[in-house]
Amino acid sequence: MTSTDTPTRPQSSSPNPRPGPVTRRLWWPVRNTWRSLTSMRTALALLFLLALAAIPGALLPQRSLNEAKTEQYITDHGWIGRTLDKLQFFEVFSSVWFTAIYVLLFISLVGCLTPRMIEHATSLRAQPVATPRNLGRLPRHVTHSVEGTPDEVGATIMGNLRGWRKVSRTVEGSGGTTADEGRSGDVVEISAEKGYLREFGNLVFHFALLALLVSIAAGKMFGYEGTRILVADDDQGLCNTSTAVYDSFRGGNLVDGTDLTPFCVDVNRFSAAYLPDGQPDMYSAQVRYAAGSDLDAGRYRDTTIKVNDPLRVAGDRVYLLGHGFAPTFTVTFTNGEKRTQTVPFRPDETATLLSSGAARFDTPAGLYPNEDQRRDHQVALEGLFAPTASFQGTLLSSSYPDARDPYVAIRVYQGDTGLDTGRPQNVYTLDQNLINQGRLLQKAQVNLAPGQNTRLADGTTVSFDGYKPWASLQVSHDPAQIYVLISAIAMLAGLLVSLLVKRRRVWARLTPADADSGSGDRRLTVVEMAGLARTDQAGWGEGFVALSRTLVGLDPEGGRAQKVGRARKLGRTRKPRVRT
DSSP states (O other), X not given: OXXXXXXXXXXXXXXXXXXXXXXXXXXXXXXXXXXXXXSHHHHHHHHHHHHHHHHHHHHSOOTTTOHHHHHHHHHHTHHHHHHHHHXXXXXXXXXXXXXXXXXXHHHHHHHHHHHHHHHHHHHHXXXXXXXXXXXXXXXXXXXXXXXXXXXXXXXXXXHHOTTSEEEEEEETTOSOOOOSTTOOOOEEEEEEEEOHHHHHHHHHHHHHHHHHHHXXXXXXXXXEEEEEEEETTSSOOEETTOGGGSSEEXXXXXXXXXXXXXXXXXXXXXXXXXXXXXXXXXXXXXXXXEETHHHHHTOOEEEEEETTBOEEEXXXXXXXXXXXXXXXXEEEOTTSOEEEEXXXXXXXOTTTOOEEEEEEEOOOTTTOOSHHHHHHTEEEEXXXXXXXXXEETTEEEESOSSOSBOEEEEEEEEEOOSTTSOOOOOSSSOOHHHHHTTSEEEEEEEEEOTTOEEEOTTSOEEEEEEEEEEEEEEEEEOTTHHHHHHHHHHHHHHHHHHHXXXXXXXXXXXXXXXXXXXXXXXXXXXXXXXXXXXSGGGGOTTHHHHHHHHHHTBOTTXXXXXXXXXXXXXXXXXXXXXXX
C-alpha cells in the first residue's frame, strides 16, 4: 500500500490586510479632518463666518478704542451689557472665538493654496500633450492637402508657430505607401500649446494670496497702535518711548513696549472748518516733530497733518483722529496762590461738540499744615463746555460745533478729591462715591463765559479763562504694510492675467498622400489639424480655420498653397504661389 503525502498549501497573505487600531483610531481621523479643513468649501465657510464675527466689532463700542464709552454702554444696558462683556463682544478682534476663526481660516487657506501652487508650477513646466489618436472627435477639426513632404510641411508649421510651446515627432512606418524613391511613409505629429502665462498668473495669484495672509498676521503680531490727546499750543507733547505716554495702547502679541522707535510730536495749532449745517469739512493740525539724529540735537521740523493724510516718521504713521476743546480754569485760594489747568473735555454730542469733563486742584503747600484739613479744602470742577452757547432758561446747550460763543456750566466741589488715594480715576468725571459719602461737597453751580469767575464762601475764587482746542493723535506701527501692498498688487495682477490670457492647444498629423491620388510626381501631404480650447472656446470662433491655413502656408482667405518650406510669420499677408 502506497501512501500519498498531500502537500500543505501555503497560506497567502491577504492583499488588503486589516488596518491596525492606531491607523483606524488615530491616523484616519486626523487625515480626514485635515482634508476637510483644507478644502475650498471649508475655507469659504470660514471666510463667511469671519465676516459675520466682525459685525459686532462694527456695531458695538470696543474697549480698545474708547474704554469710557464701552463702560457706559455696559452700565446703560444692565445684564445684557454684562453678558456681552463676558462673551468678549466689546473686544471682538482680540477675543478667543474671533482669533480661533482667523487661525482656522489661515490654516485652511494655507493647506488649500499650497497644493494648488505646486500644481500650477508643474503645469507651467509641462510639455504639450501628445497628439490624440482620433483628431476628428475634437470640436475644431480641419484637413488640408498641401504640396510637399511631411517633413517639409512640418518645418513650415513649426516655423509659423512662433510664441507657442511646440513639439514635433516622427512616427516611423505609419504613413501611406512609398511609390517613388525618396517618398517617405512616415507620419509627422506636431503638438503645440499657447497660453502658459495663464498658469503663471494662477501661480502668482495663489502665492500672493498666501503672502498677503502671512503679511497681515505678521503685522498683527509685531504692530501696535497708541492714542493720545494733545492740547494745541501747550507744553505737553508725545514722545514714542514707552506705552505709558499713551491714553490707550494696543500692541501685538510680540510687542512688549520696550523697543519702540523714539520720536516726538507736538501740536502747535489746530484748525477745523465746518459747513453751514455744522458738518465738519476739514480738520488739520500743524505739528512739529523730531526723530533720530534730529531728536538728539533738538531739531524739530514743521508739517501739517490732515484727516487721511498722516505724518510718516521713523517707520510709524501719526493719524489725526478727531478733536475737541480744553477749557482753562484758574483757582485762587484764600492765601492768593493760584492753580491753573487746561483740561480736555470729552465731546458728548458730535454734531455740536457739547463736551463734558472734570478738573481737580490740590491746595498750595503750607496753606493747611494738617493733612486732614488740607484734603477737606481741595477743589474739584465738573460740568459742560458749549462752543456756541444756547440757553433754555439756565440750562446750557450748544448749537454749533465751532467756538463762536463759548460757555461753561460747572459745579464746584470742595473736599477730598481722591488725589491722595493712588487709585486711577476717570479724567472726565468725578468719583461719585466720594460725593455720596459726603467727602466731596458741592459749593456752587454757575454758568461762566471767558473771563468770568465765581467766589466760594471761604473766599476761594474759580475763574474760566478761556479754551484751547485739542487733537487726538493715533500712532500706528505696522512693519508688514509694504508687504501687504505688494501682495495685494501682485494678487490683482495675477488674477487679471489668469482671466485675460486664453489657453489653446493645436495638434497636426502630417501623412503623405497615397500614390494613386492622381498627384503624379508632385509630393502631397495630408495635414489633419485639430484645436482645443481649455476654457469655453477661448475665443476660437471661426478663427481656427484661418489659423490652420496660415500655419500650413495657405492664404487665410481661401487661396492655394505657397511654396512649402518657406515659413512666414502669423498674420503677414503675401500673395500665394498657385500650383499648376
